[in-house]
Amino acid sequence: xxxxxxxxxxxxxxxxxxxEFLKNSELEEEFKKFGExxxxxxxxxxxxxxxxxxxxxxxWFGIAHGRIEVVLEDVKTKERITLILDANDKxxxxxxxxxxxxxxxxxxxxxxxxxxxxxxxxxKTDSDRNEYILIPPEKK
Numbered sequence: 518x519x520x521x522x523x524x525x526x527x528x529x530x531x532x533x534x535x536x537e538f539l540k541n542s543e544l545e546e547e548f549k550k551f552g553e554x555x556x557x558x559x560x561x562x563x564x565x566x567x568x569x570x571x572x573x574x575x576x577w578f579g580i581a582h583g584r585i586e587v588v589l590e591d592v593k594t595k596e597r598i599t600l601i602l603d604a605n606d607k608x609x610x611x612x613x614x615x616x617x618x619x620x621x622x623x624x625x626x627x628x629x630x631x632x633x634x635x636x637x638x639x640x641k642t643d644s645d646r647n648e649y650i651l652i653p654p655e656k657k
Contacts, residue, residue, distance in 0.1 A: 518591040518598070519615030524608040525579075536609040539577055539634055548575060552636040559583065559624035559631070565654045566631075570619035571645045575636045578612045578620075580604045583629025587612065588651040590619045597651075601625070621651035 523543075527534040541549065552574075557566055570592050578587075580602035590597040602610050614620050622631060637645070 518589065518594065518596045519618050520589055520598070521613040522600075523611045523613070525611055527607070527609050536579070538579055538609075538611060538632060548636055550636070552634065553638045554632075554634050556581065557622075557631040557633060559585065559622075559626075559629040562624055562627060563655045564624045565621060565652045567621040568619075568648060568650050568652065568654070569646045570617055570649050572616050572647065573637065573645050575613065575615050576620075577634045578602070578614070579609060579632045581630040581632050583624060583626035585629050585631065586623040586625055586652075588621045588623075589614060590649070590651055592617050592619050592649060602631075604629075619649035619651055623652050 525536050525538065527536055559566065582604050584601065584603040584605070587600040587602055588597065589600070600612070602612065
């Protein structure tokens with residue numbers, strides 16, 4: 518399965534902490550073209566986001582606030598892994614997912630904030646977003 522976990526240093530002082538999330542020098546040449554950075558909020562416990570995969574995009578995720586469960590599955594081999602990302606961990610965790618790795622996120626805290634970098638800008642007419650349910654959404 519095409520995923521990678523990198524532990525990033527938290528530079529902490531009395532004001533809080535700073536994390537160098539993703540550096541140009543860490544990227545392979547194919548990823549050096551800028552795509553899009555965004556963040557995703559989870560406004561209550563058990564909210565599920567994601568449940569899809571991409572055929573072209575690669576993504577890097579990091580939890581900036583809160584605690585979330587992450588489920589990844591290679592859609593071709595069905596290899597699956599479950600992780601917990603917690604903003605309070607001593608080191609910041611950056612999660613990379615490549616094409617054909619389905620991903621879903623469930624909030625395990627009152628609120629959460631997930632940072633995301635994707636290799637291409639979102640395009641409504643060609644989103645490269647393929648539904649793939651890993652965590653059933655919370656029933657309303």
